[in-house]
Amino acid sequence: xxxxxxxxxxxxxxxxxxxxxxxxxxxxxxxxxxxxxxxxxxxxxxxxxxxxxxxxxxxxxxxxxxxxxxxxxxxxxxxxxxxxxxxxxxx
Numbered sequence: 025x026x027x028x029x030x031x032x033x034x035x036x037x038x039x040x041x042x043x044x045x046x047x048x049x050x051x052x053x054x055x056x057x058x059x060x061x062x063x064x065x066x067x068x069x070x071x072x073x074x075x076x077x078x079x080x081x082x083x084x085x086x087x088x089x090x091x092x093x094x095x096x097x098x099x100x101x102x103x104x105x106x107x108x109x110x111x112x113x114x115x
Contacts, residue, residue: 025085032083036071054082
């Protein structure tokens with residue numbers, strides 16, 4: 025899923041400051057290595073480097089569902105329920 029540069033930095037910063045928070049996605053960047061245009065995972069501790077260098081432009085979230093805890097399951101369920109109810113009641 026494509027995400028904006030700003031959202032990528034916000035997510036990375038949050039994950040860096042909240043190390044126990046389980047985020048079931050990887051933040052990936054295409055411009056990480058100049059020699060190729062493959063996507064590379066960005067670690068949360070790299071958020072300042074990403075923020076300071078405007079060359080990092082293309083970001084995606086990639087699914088990384090592992091060891092889901094109860095809080096993550098609740099957040100996911102809440103998101104799905106919101107989507108279903110918003111679509112049901114907006115038609």
